[in-house]
Amino acid sequence: MSQSDAQLTDAERDRILAKAALFAPPEPVLADGRRDLVGLSRAELAAELAAIGAPAFRARQIWHWVYHRGETDFARFTTIARPMQERLAERFVIGRPDVAAMQQSADGTRKYLFRFRDGQEAETVYIPDRDEPRGAACLSSQIGCTLSCRFCHTGTQRLARNLGTAEIVGQFMALRDAFGEWPSPHDDTPRLLSNIVLMGMGEPLYNYENVARAMAIVMDNEGIALSRRRITLSTSGVVPMMDRAGAELGVNLAVSLHAVRDDLRDELVPLNRKYPIAELIAACRRYPGASNARRITFEYVMLRGINDSAAEAHELVRLIAGIPAKVNLIPFNPWPGSTYAPSTATALRRFAEIVMNAGFAAPVRTPRGRDILAACGQLRTEAARRPHRRPAA
Numbered sequence: 444m445s446q447s448d449a450q451l452t453d454a455e456r457d458r459i460l461a462k463a464a465l466f467a468p469p470e471p472v473l474a475d476g477r478r479d480l481v482g483l484s485r486a487e488l489a490a491e492l493a494a495i496g497a498p499a500f501r502a503r504q505i506w507h508w509v510y511h512r513g514e515t516d517f518a519r520f521t522t523i524a525r526p527m528q529e530r531l532a533e534r535f536v537i538g539r540p541d542v543a544a545m546q547q548s549a550d551g552t553r554k555y556l557f558r559f560r561d562g563q564e565a566e567t568v569y570i571p572d573r574d575e576p577r578g579a580a581c582l583s584s585q586i587g588c589t590l591s592c593r594f595c596h597t598g599t600q601r602l603a604r605n606l607g608t609a610e611i612v613g614q615f616m617a618l619r620d621a622f623g624e625w626p627s628p629h630d631d632t633p634r635l636l637s638n639i640v641l642m643g644m645g646e647p648l649y650n651y652e653n654v655a656r657a658m659a660i661v662m663d664n665e666g667i668a669l670s671r672r673r674i675t676l677s678t679s680g681v682v683p684m685m686d687r688a689g690a691e692l693g694v695n696l697a698v699s700l701h702a703v704r705d706d707l708r709d710e711l712v713p714l715n716r717k718y719p720i721a722e723l724i725a726a727c728r729r730y731p732g733a734s735n736a737r738r739i740t741f742e743y744v745m746l747r748g749i750n751d752s753a754a755e756a757h758e759l760v761r762l763i764a765g766i767p768a769k770v771n772l773i774p775f776n777p778w779p780g781s782t783y784a785p786s787t788a789t790a791l792r793r794f795a796e797i798v799m800n801a802g803f804a805a806p807v808r809t810p811r812g813r814d815i816l817a818a819c820g821q822l823r824t825e826a827a828r829r830p831h832r833r834p835a836a
C-alpha cells in the first residue's frame with residue numbers, strides 16, 4: 444500500500460465502494476450475448492481471447508486495431524485470418540455509444556448526447572481551441588451527480604448511475620469517429636481532439652475505478668496514446684481519492700474551490716461539510732507532480748455578490764500561497780431555474796487583478812457553447828426510467 448493510499452480509511456473505502464456498487468453500470472454485453480471488447484484492460488482482453496483459444500499475441504494486434512486504428516469491424520482486421528475474424532465476430536463486438544443528438548454552438552463548440560445500451564444518456568462537449576487546430580473533449584463520468592452543488596445544473600439531476608469504463612472511453616472514441624481522427628498508417632496530422640477534460644456530468648472521483656481504467660486505456664502508448672499532460676480531472680474535492688488519482692494516474696488536477704470560507708463553501712459545494720477547505724488545500728499541496736510547468740487549476744465560479752469580493756480574492760491567494768497553481772475564473776453560466784447571477788465585469792476584473800498581482804495566472808474562462816447549454820455546469824439529461832434497480836439518491 445502506498446503512503447498516500449493510507450489517507451483513505453477502511454471505513455471510507457468501504458463506503459465509497461458500496462456506493463459505487465449501487466450505481467454500477469450494466470455489464471457490457473449485448474442481448475445476443477456478445478461482449479464488448481472496449482473497456483477491457485490488456486490483461487482482460489488477453490484472458491477473453493485465451494478463452495476462445497487465441498494465442499496471446501492476438502491481444503496486442505487487436506488492441507492496435509481497436510485503439511490505434513479505431514476499427515469497429517473485425518472483417519477489416521487485415522492482420523488476422525478470416526476464420527479468426529469470424530470467431531471474434533461471433534463472440535465480441537467493438538462498441539460505441541449511439542449519437543442521440545448533436546448541437547453546434549455559434550462559437551464552434553459541439554454538444555453530443557450519447558445513448559448507451561440500457562437507454563441512459565449523457566452529454567459530452569467538444570471545445571475547439573480559438574486559435575490553434577486543437578481542442579478538448581469534455582467527458583462525463585456519471586449520469587447525474589450526487590453532490591448537488593447549488594450553482595450546477597447537473598447537480599439538480601439525481602444520480603442515475605456511474606458510467607462504465609467502455610462508456611467513458613467510448614465518448615472519446617465516438618468523437619474520433621465523428622471527426623475522422625483515427626490515424627491511418629501514413630497520416631499523423633495534428634489532432635483536433637488533443638485534450639481530455641473530465642469536467643462533464645458527474646464527479647469523476649466518485650466513479651474512480653471506471654475513470655481510472657478509462658484513462659489507463661486512453662494513455663496506453665500502443666493505442667490512443669494521449670499523454671497524461673493532456674488530461675485534466677476536475678473534482679469538487681473528494682480528498683482521499685485525490686491522493687489515489689495523483690499516485691495512480693498522475694493526470695492534471697483541477698479543483699472546484701468556488702469559496703474561501705467553509706460556511707459559504709458548505710452551502711455552494713455541500714461536499715465541503717465532509718472535506719473542508721483546509722483538508723482540500725492540504726491534499727492539493729501534496730498532489731504529486733505539481734510544478735510550475737504542471738500547475739493545479741483552482742476553478743472559481745464567479746457568482747454576483749456571493750463570492751466575488753476583493754476580500755475573498757485576497758483570502759484566496761493566502762490559501763493557495765506556495766502551491767504551483769493557476770486560478771480559472773468561470774463566469775457563472777445560467778440554466779433554466781438557476782438562482783444566481785454572473786459577477787459584473789468590474790468585479791471579475793478586480794478579482795482577477797488581485798490574484799494576478801499575487802503571482803498566479805488568473806484567466807477568465809470565456810463561456811463556450813452557452814447558446815446550446817454546453818458551457819460549464821449546464822449539462823443535464825433526463826434519466827431513463829429504470830424500473831428494476833432504483834438506487835436511493
Ligand code: SAH
Pocket residue numbers: 592594595596641642643644645646647677678679698699742743744773774775776777778819820821
Ligand atoms: N464534478 C466535477 C467536474 C464537473 S463540473 C467538479 O465539480 O469539479 C466542471 C466545472 O464547472 C466545475 O468547476 C463546476 O463547479 C463548474 N460549474 C458548475 N456549474 C457551473 C455554472 N452554472 N457556471 C459555471 N461553472 C459551473
Ligand code: SF4
Pocket residue numbers: 588589590591592595596597598599643644645646679699820
Ligand atoms: Fe456534481 Fe461537479 Fe455539478 Fe457539483 S459541480 S453537482 S460535483 S457535477
